[in-house]
Amino acid sequence: MLKTRLKRCFYLSKRLAWALGELQVLFLFCVFLFLLLVIVFGMFLLFLWQCFCLSIYICYSVMYVPLISSFDPWQSGLCTCPSKLTFNPYTGCDHSCIYCYASSYIVGFNECKPKKALLERLRTEAPKLRGEIISLSNSSDPYPRTEQYTGLTRRCLELLVKSNCRIQIVTKSNLVVRDDDLLKQVPSTVAFTITTDDDKLAKTLEPNAPSPSQRLSAAEDLISQDIPVSVRIDPIIPFINDQPQKLVKTLAAIGVKHITCSTYKAKADNWKRLSTTLPDVAKKLEPLYFKEGERVGGNILLPKELRLKILKNVRDIAAAEGLKFSCCREGLERLNTESCDGTWLLKN
Numbered sequence: 001m002l003k004t005r006l007k008r009c010f011y012l013s014k015r016l017a018w019a020l021g022e023l024q025v026l027f028l029f030c031v032f033l034f035l036l037l038v039i040v041f042g043m044f045l046l047f048l049w050q051c052f053c054l055s056i057y058i059c060y061s062v063m064y065v066p067l068i069s070s071f072d073p074w075q076s077g078l079c080t081c082p083s084k085l086t087f088n089p090y091t092g093c094d095h096s097c098i099y100c101y102a103s104s105y106i107v108g109f110n111e112c113k114p115k116k117a118l119l120e121r122l123r124t125e126a127p128k129l130r131g132e133i134i135s136l137s138n139s140s141d142p143y144p145r146t147e148q149y150t151g152l153t154r155r156c157l158e159l160l161v162k163s164n165c166r167i168q169i170v171t172k173s174n175l176v177v178r179d180d181d182l183l184k185q186v187p188s189t190v191a192f193t194i195t196t197d198d199d200k201l202a203k204t205l206e207p208n209a210p211s212p213s214q215r216l217s218a219a220e221d222l223i224s225q226d227i228p229v230s231v232r233i234d235p236i237i238p239f240i241n242d243q244p245q246k247l248v249k250t251l252a253a254i255g256v257k258h259i260t261c262s263t264y265k266a267k268a269d270n271w272k273r274l275s276t277t278l279p280d281v282a283k284k285l286e287p288l289y290f291k292e293g294e295r296v297g298g299n300i301l302l303p304k305e306l307r308l309k310i311l312k313n314v315r316d317i318a319a320a321e322g323l324k325f326s327c328c329r330e331g332l333e334r335l336n337t338e339s340c341d342g343t344w345l346l347k348n
């Protein structure tokens, strides 16, 4: 009898231990499930929070980051420009110049897009101007090919002209002549970039920009209307356009008052384009830039002595033709005969 009872007790305790073991497993499983749910839910909340922050950031960028800002060319310590504001109606540029610097900062730079809510934002910002110099544009051309259909830069100029400001246009396009009526209403000046007077060479260097001949006749047209013009021979690339005597003489003959020069600054992305497009020239340039050159910020410049020689030569030609001269981001301000960006031409 006792033996049977003991057996039964033993059997029951075994069952109990088994049941307790099962419960423990079940309990651990529930804890695991709970933790998993907490983690998944936490990640979901984190995702929602990130979406929320991103949308706030996008709204802020579009609506509140000012379109008009202080000119600060990528915080270059070599910039000697007088204080001015800058405004780019477009992001990106479709002129596709092989030496373009801005393309290394903006992904998809060749797709030219107007700034988001451009006119709405400018309507808020333009009335706050107090006679400052505003430069259009320093990161991308204000007259890309698309401008002839959108007319956005013209509409921006209409708003700026109503405000109290002085305007400098920096462009490679003759389309600026379309807006001469607006430019005549305020102190304004136009800086054409003309790297060469050879239309064929320009087609290689600046495939989608209007030809130098078109730019020169646009410059002549504006000068005849009393809108002062300066010209940027920028960039000067050895073996390509470092002997611009003929161009400088032409500029003087049509009444250009000032030239700004700057030598080519190699960056990974523009060097890739240059060496693919002009492999023979690139072979000659390679040691000058990558062995003897000077690294400044993210750029590689020609050796200083060579820059001095090239720029001094252009300055002397300019002086002989009665033109003011300056160089841009070279560390050679001593060569300048006027403020570097040609804004001295603005009538006050």
Ligand code: SF4
Binding pocket: 093, 094, 095, 096, 097, 099, 100, 101, 102, 103, 139, 140, 141, 172, 206
């Ligand atoms: S015009 Fe200026 S911004 Fe446009 S591609 Fe040429 S260098 Fe770049």
